[in-house]
Amino acid sequence: MASTQFSTKDRILGAAEELFALHGFGGTSLRQVTSRADVNIAAVNYHFGSKENLINEVFRRRMDDMSRQRLALLERARREHPGELGPVLAAFVEPALALAGDRHGGGAFIRVIARAYAENNDSLRRFLSEQYGHVLREFARAIAGCVPHLDKEQLYWRLDFLSGALTYAMSDFGLIKRPAGVAEVAHRKRAADELIRFAAAGIKSDKT
Amino acid sequence: MASTQFSTKDRILGAAEELFALHGFGGTSLRQVTSRADVNIAAVNYHFGSKENLINEVFRRRMDDMSRQRLALLERARREHPGELGPVLAAFVEPALALAGDRHGGGAFIRVIARAYAENNDSLRRFLSEQYGHVLREFARAIAGCVPHLDKEQLYWRLDFLSGALTYAMSDFGLIKRPAGVAEVAHRKRAADELIRFAAAGIKSDKT
DNA sequence: GTCTATACGATGATAGAC
DNA sequence: GTCTATCATCGTATAGAC
Numbered sequence: 001m002a003s004t005q006f007s008t009k010d011r012i013l014g015a016a017e018e019l020f021a022l023h024g025f026g027g028t029s030l031r032q033v034t035s036r037a038d039v040n041i042a043a044v045n046y047h048f049g050s051k052e053n054l055i056n057e058v059f060r061r062r063m064d065d066m067s068r069q070r071l072a073l074l075e076r077a078r079r080e081h082p083g084e085l086g087p088v089l090a091a092f093v094e095p096a097l098a099l100a101g102d103r104h105g106g107g108a109f110i111r112v113i114a115r116a117y118a119e120n121n122d123s124l125r126r127f128l129s130e131q132y133g134h135v136l137r138e139f140a141r142a143i144a145g146c147v148p149h150l151d152k153e154q155l156y157w158r159l160d161f162l163s164g165a166l167t168y169a170m171s172d173f174g175l176i177k178r179p180a181g182v183a184e185v186a187h188r189k190r191a192a193d194e195l196i197r198f199a200a201a202g203i204k205s206d207k208t
Numbered sequence: 209m210a211s212t213q214f215s216t217k218d219r220i221l222g223a224a225e226e227l228f229a230l231h232g233f234g235g236t237s238l239r240q241v242t243s244r245a246d247v248n249i250a251a252v253n254y255h256f257g258s259k260e261n262l263i264n265e266v267f268r269r270r271m272d273d274m275s276r277q278r279l280a281l282l283e284r285a286r287r288e289h290p291g292e293l294g295p296v297l298a299a300f301v302e303p304a305l306a307l308a309g310d311r312h313g314g315g316a317f318i319r320v321i322a323r324a325y326a327e328n329n330d331s332l333r334r335f336l337s338e339q340y341g342h343v344l345r346e347f348a349r350a351i352a353g354c355v356p357h358l359d360k361e362q363l364y365w366r367l368d369f370l371s372g373a374l375t376y377a378m379s380d381f382g383l384i385k386r387p388a389g390v391a392e393v394a395h396r397k398r399a400a401d402e403l404i405r406f407a408a409a410g411i412k413s414d415k416t
Numbered sequence: 417g418t419c420t421a422t423a424c425g426a427t428g429a430t431a432g433a434c
Numbered sequence: 435g436t437c438t439a440t441c442a443t444c445g446t447a448t449a450g451a452c
Contacts, residue, residue: 008435024328026234029427040437045429047435107328114325115232125381136383153384157402160382161373168372171325173333175344175364194365198410205409216418237444248420250447255418259445420451427444434437 009047011037014104017058021107025055025115056127059112062099067135069095074142085146085203089196092139093166097195100170101188110170136163147204155203162199169195217255219245225266229316232323233263264335267324270307270317271336275343277303282350293354293411297404300347301374308378309396318378344371355412363411370407377403 006014015037019028030051034041048054073091081087100106113128136159144155168174169191178187214222223245227236238259242249256262281299289295307314324332344367352363376382377399386395 024326026232026327030429031427041428042430042438043436051428111326111328114322115327140383154402156383157399158406160376160384161403161406163382164373164376165369166372168368168375173325174368174371175348176368191365194362195369197413198366198369201413202406202410205405238446239444249445250421251419253446254420418452420449422448424447425445428442430441431439432437433439434435 008037008039008043012039012044012047012054013058013061016054017061017105017108020055020058020111021105021109024111025051030054055112055115058105058108060131062105062109063132066095066099067132069098070135071138074138078142083146085143085200086196088139088142088146089162089199089203090192092162093195093199094192096166096170097188097192100172101184103184110167113167114171143203150203158199158203161202162195165195165199216245216247216251220247220252220255220262221266221269224262225269225316225320228263228266228323229319233259233327233329238262260329260331263329263332266317266320267332267336268339270314271340274303274307275340277306278343279346282346286350291354293351293408294404296347296350296354297370297407297411298400300370301400301403301407304374304378305396305400308380309392318375321375322379322381351411358411366407366411369410370403373403373407 012033016028016033019032019036022028030044031041033054034044044051044054048057070091073095074088077084077087077091100110140155140159143159144150144152147155150158169176172178176191178184182190220241224236224241227240227244230236231240238252239249241262242252252259252262256265278299281303282296285292285295285299308318309315324336348363348367351367352358352360355363358366377384380386384399386392390398
C-alpha cells in the first residue's frame with residue numbers, strides 16, 4: 001500500500017483536530033468532519049464509537065507526545081543544570097506551549113484540557129490523572145530538589161498555580177494576543193520566557 | 209405576588225447555570241433547562257432570544273456582582289495601602305475565590321467558566337471582554353502603580369498568568385484538594401494567601 | 417406582555433445490507 | 435470495513451391563547 005495514503009481512522013482524526021481547533025466541539029458536526037476527511041458519516045461511529053470518544057482520541061495523540069518531550073527535557077535539565085529551577089520549568093512549559101501553538105490541532109488540545117476542568121468528576125479527569133499523573137509527580141520531585149526549603153503542601157499549591165498560568169497562556173484567553181507582526185514561534189518563545197521567570201520567582205518566594 | 213416565588217426568567221437562569229456546569233453548553237439542551245425550570249421550551253426564546261444569549265446572561269448574573277466587589281476592594285486598597293501590591297492582588301483574587309466557594313450557584317459558575325474555554329465560544333469571549341475588560345484594565349493600572357519599573361507588555365503577561373492561576377485555583381482542578389477536615393472558608397483563605405504571595409513575587413520579579 | 421403548542425431543518429447515533 | 439437508510443433529539447421560529 002502506498003505510504004502517501006492515510007487510513008480512514010487517521011484521516012478522521014486529522015480532520016477532527018483541525019475542525020475542533022477552529023470551531024470548538026459543539027461547533028463542529030460529525031458531518032463536517034467526515035466530509036473533510038472524505039469518509040462516510042457512519043465511519044466515525046464505527047472507528048470511535050461516539051463523538052465524545054473521538055475528542056478523547058484526538059487529545060491522546062498529542063498528549064502522549066508532549067509527555068515524552070517533557071520528561072526528556074527534564075532529564076536533560078537535571079543532567080546539564082543540576083539544582084537550577086529555570087531549566088526544570090522550561091522542560092515543563094515549553095513542550096506545552098509548542099503544542100498549543102501548533103497550527104495542526106493545538107487549539108483542540110488545549111480545549112480538551114479545559115473541558116477536563118469543567119467536568120469536575122468525570123472519567124476524563126480520571127483518565128488524565130491515571131495516564132499523565134506520573135509526569136507531574138516527576139516534576140514535583142525535581143522542583144523540590146531545587147527549592148528544598150519549601151514544604152510539600154506549599155510546593156503543590158505553587159505547582160497548581162504554574163499549571164493554571166500555563167493553561168491560560170496556552171489558551172490565548174487573556175489580555176495578551178499575538179500581535180499581527182510577530183511570528184507564532186516568536187510569540188510562544190516570549191510566552192515561555194515570561195512564564196518561566198514569573199513562576200520561578202513565585203516558587204522561590206519565601207515561606208512566610 | 210409572593211416574594212418566595214422566582215420569576216420564569218430567574219428559574220430558567222438558575223436551571224441553566226446548574227446544567228451548564230454539569231454537562232457543558234453543548235451537552236445541555238434547552239429542553240433539559242426548561243424541564244428543570246418547569247417552563248415551556250419556547251419561554252427561553254421569548255426571554256433570551258437564543259441559547260447563546262442565555263449563556264451570556266448566566267455569566268452576567270455572577271460577573272456583575274463579582275466585578276463590583278473587586279472594584280470596591282481595589283479602591284479601598286488604594287486608599288488604605290497606597291503603593292502596596294498585596295492588597296491590590298487580594299482585591300482581585302478574593303471575590304473570585306469567594307464566588308467559586310459559594311454554595312449558592314457560585315460553585316457551578318466556575319465550572320461554567322471552564323466550559324467557556326473548552327467550547328471556544330467566540331461570542332461569549334467577545335461578550336466577556338466587552339462587558340468586563342474595564343475591570344481588568346483598572347487592576348492593570350493599579351498594579352503598574354505598585355511596580356513602576358515594569359513595562360506595559362510584561363505587566364499584561366503577568367496579569368494573564370495571575371488570571372490563569374486564579375482560575376485553576378477556583379476550579380479545584382489541580383493537585384491540591386481541600387482536605388476533609390478543613391472548612392471551605394478556611395481552604396479558600398489558604399488558596400487566596402498562597403496565590404497572593406506567589407503572584408506578588410512573580411509580578412515583582414526583575415525585568416531581565 | 418407572557419407564555420404555550422407545535423412544526424421545521426439539522427444533528428448524533430444506530431441497524432442491517434453489502 | 436463501509437455504506438444507505440432511518441430515528442430520536444436538538445435549537446429555533448411562528449401562531450395564537452391568556
